[in-house]
Amino acid sequence: MSIFEVVLRQSQLMSRKIHAVAVEKRVARTLRNNLPGPSETVDFVVFFAEGPAQSYQLEQWLAPFEALQRSGHGVCLVLMNALTAELVTRRTGLPVLLSRSMERIETALASWGTSGIFYVNNSQANFTMLRISGPAHVHLSHGESEKSSMVSNQLKAYDFAFIAGRAARTRILEGIPRFDPAKLVEIGRPQLDIPAACSPVHPPAGRTNVLYAPTWEGDGKSMAYSSITTVAARLVEAMLADGRFSVVFRPHPKTGTWSATARRELARIEKAIEAAAARDKDAGHRVEVAGDSSLSIMGSDIVVCDISAMAMDAIGLDRPLMLLHSTDTPMIRELDPEQALSLDEAAEDLLEGNGRDTLDTVARMAADGPSARQRSLRDEVFGDPALGRPTERFIAAAIAVTGADIQA
Template structure:
């Protein structure tokens, strides 16, 4: 009886260990994967699989034989021996998977869906759960009608690729392999942030042009970062963005800028789509997140409940749509802010769905309240009244840093003129002419369909640079 109990225990151990080691091998293969398609993936061969099943089968047969002959200790020793053999097979496979990345990368670049790519989009965002900067530009790159691929440097972003609605992707988290990630036809590499790994990608691929797109246009420091000097070209929305670099002491030669507008604005309805009753407007409020540093503290989130209460007092019939910045949900004080905001919103206000796009809010509302951020410039395209809550750090001496404010109604940091501003924006709207003037300055493609200038500019670069003309990249530390 004791032998049967030990036998049952050992069989369970063998079967359980087999399943566990198999799962670990699948995970090791997945960790070594370098492409979203079938190429670039290490896997167990049919011989490897048969070997593993054979070892497990022989072990189970031997266990059955031993229980017939008797001997609990022999059962246990055989089980331990199986686990040792199975672990050795797993360790060898894991080592093989880890050492195969260079070969896998070589195979992936030759895959049919990748080898024709003329454009690559390099994305690194360690702290971002999703590849949102790439997602922002995907439709614009698709509109080019040219094959392109995504180059990822963080494993957790690979899960978003592989479907028919996404481009082929290559994952390379080892910067020493960046030089082998581009297929021969590739002429342009796009970036939408200034991640640290961008420098390594540029250094490893001097044969192509490197273009910074960024992921929004604002008067905040990321929109005039000195790191932008390392790219061959910088795509900007309009002349205001070019002047912003110069005015903040970041000197980039004029010929390296390309004014392309904001292709994403195709989703924004330009101009009011209805005549609203000034006594019952739909007012959106989209504060930015609270920055980590004093010089990037532009948020009015800490005063959001007071802003909403001010709207209620000035325009009791207004419908309010509140959408915080996604990073605000991680704010240590978010629970307290949310409770106060919810109470202030009351029955005629609501939180926008977290999955909703900012452009959906722009199209829905009659007036928008926000902070100094990319939301401010994006909403400017709509032509509707824009109200900006000024940060504490704003003074008349540093007003030149925020040219976009010239088209907005300005609420002081203490909210003392909120009532006056709300009344003006929702009635006579005296800033209307100023917004039109600022639109032409901010958006170089004003009057043209959004995205048209972007397509023309990219097509020109692809045509002119079959053989790359090297540019002298400035050192951002100089």
């Protein structure tokens, strides 16, 4: 990232913060009627300090917390950004406390008798919230993946970390020295309950529906898992030129936030898809940037993605997976060789063979369905895959680790 890009990014962030502060009073007034009173019991709060650009991290946990509320427990979202609050309240009926004052937040939690505070990321603001003693502090994360961020030493700061399954347990205990294994609670992936019960969207007749979902470029070398800056545009253009495929492109919400190259490649891909869709309106080519990403997986015949939560969710939802990668991971070693394609291999095929080998493999894998080796990973990654079980496990775990009494 150049100095110019750093300055530009910082100025954009400051502009958004100023905008959020400017509308805070107006947004707070709209939330007031839905806010729990000081004498009400709010067993659980979800703390989120980020702006709307990161709201996807919180939004994927809304349905599990709505289920927790329906089980008879008080739940409230505690947000520090007015623009995030305005966005989130359009997507959930859960009450929201909007405040940038830790004193006000601490007073509210004390009056509500809150038993548990949940976090969906490792924002620096979390560690101000962690000063509150009494409630259990629980880290949730916002996806299950093999990215280096999943083994952050910051996990030690929380009382508990809810994880998907045995694979995450192994990853954390092997990657974080002196981590207490008693802090890890396996719950599966509640976010997959809803899409797994939905009917998939069928692609145009005679075409294979390919979901290409690259992750963002990352904010450093340790997080550089994305194919967006290397092979993405050439891969998409090759698939668009091949009548066998209907291409659904779903970039990570943060794509282009750190890299000018990523922004340029993103624009190139979007332009190519728009042009292809205009040429053949029945082909089904499109860009998806909103809605539940798991539903995009369910609507696909095959998922092509990088090392990210999308890869794990494809396994959980039993969709064939082709993983583009630049580094070795345990999951890559467990998949069939043709399911794990290095970025160097993909680049060579796209340059020298116009992607023929890669696209033939994609078509064959989509027709064959998930490999036996991929299916064997599902229990290792998520535990019991039965519909409804992860949400049930999440609710039971929330009650158990916080000591919250059932009110229903």
